[in-house]
Amino acid sequence: MLAKVGSETIPLVFFDPQYRTILDKQKYGNEGKNRGKKRSSLPQMSVQVISSFLAEIDRVLIPSGHLMLWVDKFIIGTGINGLLEGRNFKVVDLITWDKQRMGMGYRTRRYSEHLVIAQKPPIRAKGVWRVHDIPDVWSEKVENGVRDHTHAKPILLQKRLIEAVTNVGDIVVDPAAGGYSVMKAALETGRHFLGCDLLG
Ligand SMILES: C[S@@+](CC[C@H](N)C(=O)[O-])C[C@H]1O[C@@H](n2cnc3c(N)ncnc32)[C@H](O)[C@@H]1O
Numbered sequence: 001m002l003a004k005v006g007s008e009t010i011p012l013v014f015f016d017p018q019y020r021t022i023l024d025k026q027k028y029g030n031e032g033k034n035r036g037k038k039r040s041s042l043p044q045m046s047v048q049v050i051s052s053f054l055a056e057i058d059r060v061l062i063p064s065g066h067l068m069l070w071v072d073k074f075i076i077g078t079g080i081n082g083l084l085e086g087r088n089f090k091v092v093d094l095i096t097w098d099k100q101r102m103g104m105g106y107r108t109r110r111y112s113e114h115l116v117i118a119q120k121p122p123i124r125a126k127g128v129w130r131v132h133d134i135p136d137v138w139s140e141k142v143e144n145g146v147r148d149h150t151h152a153k154p155i156l157l158q159k160r161l162i163e164a165v166t167n168v169g170d171i172v173v174d175p176a177a178g179g180y181s182v183m184k185a186a187l188e189t190g191r192h193f194l195g196c197d198l199l200g
Helices: 020-025 034-041 046-059 073-078 156-163 181-188
Strands: 010-017 061-071 090-098 114-120 137-139 171-174 192-195
Touching: 010 046, 010 156, 020 073, 046 137, 061 156, 073 090, 073 114, 156 192, 171 181
Parallel strands: 010 061, 010 171, 090 137, 171 192
Antiparallel strands: 061 114, 090 114
């Protein structure tokens, strides 16, 4: 889908990869059972696949355009730069999503997810980022996007971020849309949406 989008045409891309690492590092022993069944049945993305998505996102973003990249805590712990290596983006901010729901974990139990905000040069906030009351810890209970998805992301947060860096009528992209929470957020804020998922 991204290959059909013109270079430097899109102001904002959300990308929420189906990290293989999460399954590799958090072998809870419940893959294929109950909640683990839904998670492990989703198409997984290798590092190479994620990297080719990021290359295309880099190409389609306008100068000073934003990538909102959901990452797991292992990527934060080991360094986001490995993932963004060779791309033009620079990390400009980070939001922690307090999911208000306890998840799994061998040691601590997962209660949060993380959104890295990266920008394509020229890096600037003035005149580009226009909403100034978004806290960097965001509490929101998950609600379904257009359809039920085990990794659905918070719609209110995504709406605020869309309003922060795009104008009404702009196109917001999500190339691995899952339950289409970004589509819901984009349409509810008067933006257009372009996205897809391997599952349809
Ligand atoms: C973490 S989920 C996205 C959840 C989404 N942000 C939401 O709010 O519902 C990642 C999605 O990537 C999809 N996916 C995996 N490989 C893909 C590919 N090569 N192209 C498009 N989508 C892919 C999976 O089917 C899965 O639905």
